[in-house]
Amino acid sequence: MSVVVLGTGMHPWGKQGRPFLEYGVAAARDALRDAGVAWTDVQFVVGADTIRNGYPGFVAGASYARALGWSGARVASCYAACASGAQAVDVARTRILAGLCDVALVVGADSTPKGFFKPVGGDRPDDPDWLRFRLLGATNPAYFALYARRRMALHGTTTADFAAVKVKNALAGSLNPMARYRETVTAEQVLASPMVADPLRLMDICATSDGGAAVVLTSESFARRHGATGPLVRLAAVSTVTPTFPNTVLELPDFATDSCAAVPPQERPFRAAIAHAAYEEAGLGPEDVSLAEVYDLSTALELDWMEDVGLCAPGEADKLLREGATALGGRLPVNPSGGLASFGEAIPAQAIAQLCELTTQLRGRAGARQVPGARVGLAANQGLFGHGSALIATT
Template sequence: MSVVVLGAGMHPWGKWGRPFTEYGLAAARAALRDADVSWPEVGFLVGADTIRNGYPGFVAGATYARALGWSGARIASCYAACASGAQAMDIARTRILAGLCDVALVVGADSTPKGFFKPVGGDRPDDPDWLRFRLLGATNPAYFGLYARRRMALHGSTPGDFAAVKVKNARAGALNPLARYRKPVTAEEVLASPMVADPLRLMDICATSDGGAAVVLASEDYARRRGVTDPVRLAAVSTVTPVFPNAVLELPEFATDSCAAVPPPARPFRAAIAHAAYEEAGLGPEDVSFAEVYDLSTALELDWMEDVGLCPPGEADKLLRAGDTALGGRLPVNPSGGLASFGEAIPAQAIAQVCELTWQLRGRAGDRQVAGARVGLAVNQGLFGHGSAVIATR
């Protein structure tokens, strides 16, 4: 038995200033309509948590179930930072595979503050990410900049390459009615935007956004009974953790006693996230038709391409320059427009990636359609050792 994506829905992303529940409810209803499933038919609902939004955010499953109308559905809530949505999908998928329900709804939504994210949930001195903020003063834009500098030193990437990533993603985002930023930009505009964390400028770094996303998952038998004969299948959901001694998650080049004494793992964390999904799906990076990767910054998109095996280390810039990763190219990356066009709405973003996989694999992505798409990969990384990869196939 396999699990299929029966429906996908989103609330447009932006800065709307309304409660997160409103965005999640709109996305859930859109996904149910897309699946042609009524809410009372859903046996299980999983809410991806948003801990910034008070108690309703901590119990997102119950929050969305109440908003949809108490129906007796079983619920769960989960938090895994930026991987929350993928973990929520994995929980729902597991319940379906166990035969405990036929159809499940997964919802994530966020209402975000102005500016970059800061640590929430109180003091966490055992969290390397919290320590990064407090001891190093390395906010998110600062460590994006460190990664960009590392890439420039190792592979010769330039600010012009980073700007080209933004140009590519903005062109795709301009074609996506759900994106927050829908205006093409030029490399000159990117390079003229204010410097934030050298070498990254304002337009190199994704924003924080309000938004919501939802998917309806079902068993293949259920889909067949509903007359769906060629559904989008969830071939793999990976939610792996790092491997010792890579204990410093966000700044892996900083030496620690453990990594001086013990050989490093065969694959760094981001590579392990994707390769676990490849192994589960019985596929490899050479099978991928298109990918949604975690472009928190323009430079990080290039790193992700290499880490997930879409090209060898140091080769991502060449694919970018050749147009291979653009719409119409050999291997489009972030055909949705990516976080460059959407911004971060943390519990929703992994689900939003799967919405894009679904629409692309159905051939319903409109002007941003990837021709002949058969295998889609979505990857992201959350704080405190959370990572996720999803492979969907047609």
């Protein structure tokens, strides 16, 4: 049995200051319209949780079902930081594969505060996320900068390379009507923007945003019975693996990790393992990928993720960038949606938005940012504390 992405929907991202439910419901209705199914046809709703929007955000699945109109559909809600959307997709996909439903709706939306994210819930000295802010001063931009410095030391990457990532993604974002930032930028503008955490400047770091995204997933048999036309986009794999000790992710939120397990050591570092588990499930490899949506919280992290997901060898991402291979029109476009550089972070919606982009590209409906002949799309991102995700969609 295959699971099909029958419909996608998004609410434009930005800072509109509206309740998250408005964004999620708009995206859901858009996805239902795209799929050609009625809300009452949906048997299962999964909401990716937002933890900054009160109790309705913690029970997002039920909140969306209520807002769309109680219909008897079953619901679930899940939170995994930036991987929330992918884990919500995985829950819905698994239920379809188990034969427990034919039609599922997955929704994620956020309404974010001004400025960079901070811990939620007050003082929590038993929480490593709180501790890294309080004890280390390691805000998100600070540890993005540590990664950037590490890359510069290991691979000779320059601030001009980081700026080139932003220029590339801004061009793609200028062609995406859902993106928050729709203007192109120059390398000179990036390098002249205010310093936030050396070597990263303001334009190197993604913003926080409001926004929403949704997908309608169905069994392939339902899609056929429903008369779906055009190429069907199949969700070939979803990976939500956790680290295997001792190859845990080198990231400050995990600085207190002291776990171990009696299992064989992992062959790959954690972030690489996320994507490679998806490749194994799909029966594909990095060489099959037509386009990739990766986790560009900063310009430097895009380069790291390209290597982690196997699109090139360690230290080779800069070369692909300089050659234009990862730009629109290149042989392997990375973040053709514009990425987080153009959207900003609306945490529960991010991975769902990535799947929306993969689906749009594989259907051949991306307009000016279309990747010619796209057949396989990969999306990857990572949340806190070992939450990771990768999705593979194919035609």
